Amino acid sequence: MSIEVSDLCFSYGENRVLDQVNFTAQDNQLLSILGPNGVGKTTLFRCILGLLNGYKGQILLNGINIKGLGIEEMAKLIAYIPQFHYPSFNFSVFDMVLMGTSVQISAISSPGIKQKKLVDAALKRLGIYHLKNRGYTKISGGERQLVLLARALVQEAKILVMDEPTSNLDFGNQVRVLTEIKSLAKEGYTVIQSTHNPDQTFLFSDRVMAMKDGKVLAWGTPGEIFTADLIYDLYGVEVEMESLYHDQARVCIPKSIVEKDYTYRCCS
Amino acid sequence: MERSKGNTLIVIGLGLLLMITIIISFRLGRYPIPTKEVLGISLSKIYPIEQFWTDRVEMVLINIRLPRIILACLVGCCLSAAGAGYQGVFQNPMAAPDILGASAGAAFGAALAILNYGSSFMIAISAFFFSLLTVSLVYLISKKVKGKSILGLILSGIIVSSLFSAATSYIKLVADPTDQLPAITYWLMGSLAGAKIGDIKFVIIPMTIGLVPLLLLRWRMNVLTMGDDEARTMGVNANQVRFIVIICATLTTAASVSVSGMIGWVGLVIPHLARKLVGNNYNHLMPASILFGAIFLLLVDNVSRNLLTTEIPLGILTAFIGAPFFIYLITREGRSIEY
Numbered sequence: 352m353s354i355e356v357s358d359l360c361f362s363y364g365e366n367r368v369l370d371q372v373n374f375t376a377q378d379n380q381l382l383s384i385l386g387p388n389g390v391g392k393t394t395l396f397r398c399i400l401g402l403l404n405g406y407k408g409q410i411l412l413n414g415i416n417i418k419g420l421g422i423e424e425m426a427k428l429i430a431y432i433p434q435f436h437y438p439s440f441n442f443s444v445f446d447m448v449l450m451g452t453s454v455q456i457s458a459i460s461s462p463g464i465k466q467k468k469l470v471d472a473a474l475k476r477l478g479i480y481h482l483k484n485r486g487y488t489k490i491s492g493g494e495r496q497l498v499l500l501a502r503a504l505v506q507e508a509k510i511l512v513m514d515e516p517t518s519n520l521d522f523g524n525q526v527r528v529l530t531e532i533k534s535l536a537k538e539g540y541t542v543i544q545s546t547h548n549p550d551q552t553f554l555f556s557d558r559v560m561a562m563k564d565g566k567v568l569a570w571g572t573p574g575e576i577f578t579a580d581l582i583y584d585l586y587g588v589e590v591e592m593e594s595l596y597h598d599q600a601r602v603c604i605p606k607s608i609v610e611k612d613y614t615y616r617c618c619s
Numbered sequence: 620m621e622r623s624k625g626n627t628l629i630v631i632g633l634g635l636l637l638m639i640t641i642i643i644s645f646r647l648g649r650y651p652i653p654t655k656e657v658l659g660i661s662l663s664k665i666y667p668i669e670q671f672w673t674d675r676v677e678m679v680l681i682n683i684r685l686p687r688i689i690l691a692c693l694v695g696c697c698l699s700a701a702g703a704g705y706q707g708v709f710q711n712p713m714a715a716p717d718i719l720g721a722s723a724g725a726a727f728g729a730a731l732a733i734l735n736y737g738s739s740f741m742i743a744i745s746a747f748f749f750s751l752l753t754v755s756l757v758y759l760i761s762k763k764v765k766g767k768s769i770l771g772l773i774l775s776g777i778i779v780s781s782l783f784s785a786a787t788s789y790i791k792l793v794a795d796p797t798d799q800l801p802a803i804t805y806w807l808m809g810s811l812a813g814a815k816i817g818d819i820k821f822v823i824i825p826m827t828i829g830l831v832p833l834l835l836l837r838w839r840m841n842v843l844t845m846g847d848d849e850a851r852t853m854g855v856n857a858n859q860v861r862f863i864v865i866i867c868a869t870l871t872t873a874a875s876v877s878v879s880g881m882i883g884w885v886g887l888v889i890p891h892l893a894r895k896l897v898g899n900n901y902n903h904l905m906p907a908s909i910l911f912g913a914i915f916l917l918l919v920d921n922v923s924r925n926l927l928t929t930e931i932p933l934g935i936l937t938a939f940i941g942a943p944f945f946i947y948l949i950t951r952e953g954r955s956i957e958y
Contacts, residue, residue: 400852426854433849439710440844440899443622450842454854459835461902484622506853 352413352428352509352541353377354399359408361394368394369406370565376543376558378509381536383552384545386562387586392545395562396512399543401425412510426454429510430503434518435495437488444490444498445470445483451502466505473501477531493524500531511535513544517551529555553577553601561585577601626903629896633910637692640914644688647921650679687814687924688917690822694811694875695885695916696909697826701868701875702886703893703908704833707840707901708861709758711772715887716750716872718773722883723780723787724753725876730790730803739821739877747825747873753779754869809880809934811920822874829871830909832863837901840864844899882916882934884941889915891948 354376361369368391376382384392397403399410401417410417412428420428430451442450452466474480477497482490487498496516503511516532517525525548533555536542546552552559553573561569561576563585569576579592582603590603645657656672660680663670698716705714705721716722728749732742757775764771787807794800839860842850847857875882889912890904896911897903916933919940923931 397848400848402848402851422851422856423854426852429852431849431852438845439712440706440894442841442844442899445622446841446898446900450845451853453838453842456838458839458855458860461838502853 352539353411354429354510354541354543355409355411355414356395356399357409357411359395359398359406359410361391361398361403361406368565369398372408372562372565372567374558374560374567374570376510376541378539378541379536380557381533381542381544381555382558382560383556384543384560384562385547385549385552385585386545386568390562391565392562393514396431396514396543396545400429400431400512423454426506426508428508429512430506430508432496432499432503432511432513432516434514434516435492435499441486441488443483444474444479444485444487447487447498448473448501448505451505454506469505469507470501473504476504477501491524493520493527496520496524496528497531500528504535509539510541511543513542515545515547518547525551549577549582550600550602554599573601574598579603622898623900623903626897626900626907630903630906630910633907633914637910637914637917640917641688641692644691644917644921645680645684647925648679648684649925650676652676652680656680682816686816686819687811687920689819690811690814690878691917691920692913693819693822693826694879694882695889695912695914697830697871697875697912698882698885698916699889699893699908699912700830700833700905701872703890703901703905704840704864704868705886706890708843708864709772710844710846712891713773713887715890716868717780717883717886718776720753720757720776720779720783721750721869721872722876722881723783725750725873726807726881727753727783727787727790728873729806729877729880730787730794733799733803733806734790734794739818743821743825743874743877746877747870749783750873750876751866751869753783754865758865805932806880807934808932809882809937810923810930810932811879812924812930814878818878822878825870825874829867829874832867833871834905834909836860836864837905840901840905841899880932880934882937884937884945885912885916888941888945888948891945895948 357373359369359372360367372395386392394403398406401420417425448470449462449466452462452469455466456462471480474483477500479494479497479501482494487495513532516528520528529551532542532544536557556573559571559573559576560567561581568584569581577592579590582588582590589606591606593602593604595602642654642657646652646654656676657680659668659672660677662668702715705716705719706712725746728745728747729742732745737745757772757779760775760778761771764775791800791803794803839855842853842855843857843860850857890908893904893907893911897907919936920933923933923936
């Protein structure tokens with residue numbers, strides 16, 4: 352499975368949101384898209400998922416142009432994991448995940464034994480089987496994010512698109528969700544996520560795309576592109592970047608906070 | 620799995636309850652008929668039994684009570700199925716034929732047809748056309764309202780409904796006070812008093828055409844409650860499903876309104892009751908709403924024809940029962956109906 356985006360441009364009226372976006376993601380890759388709010392990440396996702404059509408450029412899934420694909424064909428190739436939310440109606444975790452199988456059945460039927468087994472397997476894989484009869488709105492944010500992930504797994508599409516899967520989660524749940532995503536990528540899924548956390552992006556991603564003002568600012572492996580300058584260009588914040596564990600991790604510390612404090616302590 | 624089996628049992632239970640309610644309803648009336656005779660007459664239609672009842676009893680049962688009971692069940696299940704359908708495809712627990720203006724539109728259409736001395740066929744067509752028009756208007760306006768979608772839907776429903784109510788009032792003003800006005804007024808209050816076998820023949824086809832897709836598409840409606848984008852990425856064509864459901868729900872509403880007049884509250888209250896019983900999964904919710912709606916309207920109709928010597932119009936009763944019940948519902952468990 353692969354996704355290949357070339358020369359993608361999108362405008363809302365006069366306002367150009369995406370400008371010449373190019374990237375590819377292959378099997379076994381977790382691609383993180385990093386960039387400030389309002390940079391066009393959501394628009395990019397909506398284009399990739401076939402929800403927006405008025406773009407210029409080309410989006411290929413497995414070498415097939417998505418403009419020629421129907422809704423069902425798309426759903427078999429690419430699944431979307433939104434940020435956890437409160438749906439209008441509360442469903443059980445099991446029913447919620449079962450919805451992901453809709454593309455496998457005809458419009459006028461309901462999921463059968465085969466689909467229900469898929470759901471059980473996905474819930475067990477993500478360690479949330481014990482929640483299956485609980486209400487989706489009654490579980491924690493991290494658990495809800497895992498439920499949405501399970502829903503995408505039973506869809507049996509090999510490309511997963513995740514919109515800030517770890518925002519609004521506590522630290523423990525962020526690590527848990529990212530670990531699951533990482534292991535999915537290792538199993539052969541192609542995962543694309545948008546994110547706001549540079550440290551975690553470095554730690555978990557195989558490829559990183561940094562976006563600003565609708566343009567790709569940098570693209571490559573985390574080791575290649577992660578510098579203090581990049582973070583400054585993206586967010587306008589000066590950081591000290593420290594390498595840990597023989598460069599397996601890099602952490603960013605905002606300079607202004609630490610140094611101001613430092614000066615303060617020196618003078619007093 | 621356990622949960623789903625439990626819900627199946629509840630649906631079967633509702634089916635049995637409906638049977639019992641139907642049998643009891645046959646007994647009730649100014650001319651009481653014992654259960655034994657009710658069962659005897661019913662069975663004699665499929666299996667030859669020696670007649671132990673009078674012809675008069677059979678006449679009352681077959682020509683007066685039977686059509687009325689069937690019609691009450693049909694109207695009840697159609698209105699609540701329509702309500703459940705609207706709620707699903709508008710992703711909105713407050714959607715119902717009354718709130719979306721479907722009833723107000725149908726009322727206007729019917730009044731307009733009565734004013735022009737339309738046949739009962741014309742009344743139904745006109746009711747359908749105008750209820751579809753109002754639902755589309757309400758939907759389009761609510762899309763333009765900024766902010767909360769639930770608020771937008773209710774507000775545009777109120778606006779469009781009151782517009783059509785005003786138009787209906789105007790029709791009443793210009794209608795002939797000797798024959799048209801009483802017909803319109805009585806019709807607006809909702810009643811099954813004049814139910815005939817002919818009425819059933821007339822509405823059974825549009826009702827079936829509306830109900831069958833609502834039942835068949837019930838799993839798709841679950842997916843639609845997640846929102847259009849999510850439904851699409853799960854391979855469900857949200858616009859297509861919504862379009863079919865709206866057409867079918869409006870068809871069943873209009874067919875009901877054309878024989879029974881305005882009967883409010885059923886489409887809002889019954890699906891909510893059903894949600895409390897079997898949860899939000901439309902696989903069980905839709906059948907449960909349909910059965911529950913039939914039971915409810917049958918019970919209310921029994922009250923309507925037996926409580927006082929004169930009939931109480933159904934629409935008045937459903938409002939008297941529905942409104943306080945709904946207040947109880949939203950105040951008691953405000954948190955579990957997450958708006």
